Amino acid sequence: MTNTTIGPATATTVTTGRDDPRSNVELVRSLIRDVPDFPKPGIVFKDITPLLASPGGFAASIVELVRSAPDDIDVVVGMEARGFIFGAPVALALGAGFVPVRKPGKLPAEVISQSFALEYGEETLNIHADAIAPGARVLVVDDVLATGGTVSATAGLLHQLGATLVHVSVLMELGFLNGRQLLAERGHASLSAVLTVD
Numbered sequence: 001m002t003n004t005t006i007g008p009a010t011a012t013t014v015t016t017g018r019d020d021p022r023s024n025v026e027l028v029r030s031l032i033r034d035v036p037d038f039p040k041p042g043i044v045f046k047d048i049t050p051l052l053a054s055p056g057g058f059a060a061s062i063v064e065l066v067r068s069a070p071d072d073i074d075v076v077v078g079m080e081a082r083g084f085i086f087g088a089p090v091a092l093a094l095g096a097g098f099v100p101v102r103k104p105g106k107l108p109a110e111v112i113s114q115s116f117a118l119e120y121g122e123e124t125l126n127i128h129a130d131a132i133a134p135g136a137r138v139l140v141v142d143d144v145l146a147t148g149g150t151v152s153a154t155a156g157l158l159h160q161l162g163a164t165l166v167h168v169s170v171l172m173e174l175g176f177l178n179g180r181q182l183l184a185e186r187g188h189a190s191l192s193a194v195l196t197v198d
Contacts, residue, residue, distance in 0.1 A: 021067065023060075024060035024063055024064050024194075025064065025195055027057050027060045028051060028057060028060055028061050028064070028194055028195060029195050031054050031057040032046050032047065032048055032050070032051055033046075035047050046144065046197065048143060048171070052085065061194060062086070062093065064194045065086060065090050065141060065171065065194060066090055066093045066094060068167075069090065069094055069139055070137075070139070070166050072137055073094050073096045073139045073167075074096055074133075074136040074137045075096055075098070075136050075137070076091035076099070076138070076139045076140075076141055077098075077100075077138055077139070077140050077141070077154060077158070078100060078101065078142065079100075079101045079142055079150055079154055080100065080125075082142065082143035082144075083100075083141055084100055085143070086141050086142070086143055086171060087100075087141035087142075090139070090141050090169070096139070099127065099131045099132055100127075101125050101126070101154050101157060102125070102126050104126055106126070107126055109129070109130070110128065110130070111126040111127060111128055111129060112127060112160050112161070113125065113157075114154070114156040114157045115153070116150070116152060116156075117149065118149065123149070123150075123153070125153050126157075131161070132161045132163045133162075133163070134161065134162030134163065135162060135163070136163045136164065137163075137166045138158055138163045138164060138166060139166060139167050139168075140155070140158075140165060140167070140168045141168075142170050142171075143170065143171045144170060144171065144173075145168070145170040145172070145173045145174065145179040145180065145183075145193060146174045146177045147177050147178070147179050147182065148178070148179030148180070148181075148182035148183045149179075149182075151168055151183060151188070152182060152188070155183075155186065155188050165188060167190045167191070167192070168183065168188060168190065168192075169191075169192050169193075170191070170192075170193045170194070171195070172195055172196070172197060173191075173195070174197050175196045175197060175198045176198055
């Protein structure tokens with residue numbers, strides 16, 4: 001094990017098994033478990049709980065998310081709920097603030113909202129109306145990029161606030177669901193994933 005500083009702004013040090021990006025990615029990949037037929041038959045769920053339970057694996061995932069971040073990020077935004085798990089430590093490492101995007105009824109002050117279509121229905125996301133200053137450079141962090149709907153809706157919230165979405169960084173991209181394509185079509189082409197599942 002080695003100590004790795006993951007953020008120059010805060011000198012945050014975590015213990016990881018490897019400093020090499022390829023080794024980190026392989027460690028992360030090895031700790032994501034496939035659960036067949038969850039939440040319904042025919043679906044193979046990518047379970048990140050073994051990754052979160054491994055201090056070295058979790059640290060490796062944060063190291064790689066930080067490594068992909070552009071310079072001069074003011075705010076990291078994470079979406080409910082797993083985006084909080086990854087976004088907050090990334091924000092600390094970058095010396096940036098963290099702002100949560102939540103489902104309706106979860107934030108106590110004035111909010112703005114953005115709705116988006118799901119396969120069967122609609123979902124709405126909220127952010128505090130005063131959470132991010134106009135012109136702020138924002139990094140969006142989440143665990144998974146699937147169809148791109150959640151990230152696209154979050155981008156809509158940032159646009160309403162006058163913030164600049166600089167980059168999207170995810171732990172895992174489900175490439176076969178074409179989320180990257182949807183985001184590119186909507187003008188959000190700057191995206192990185194620690195690992196991609198095709």
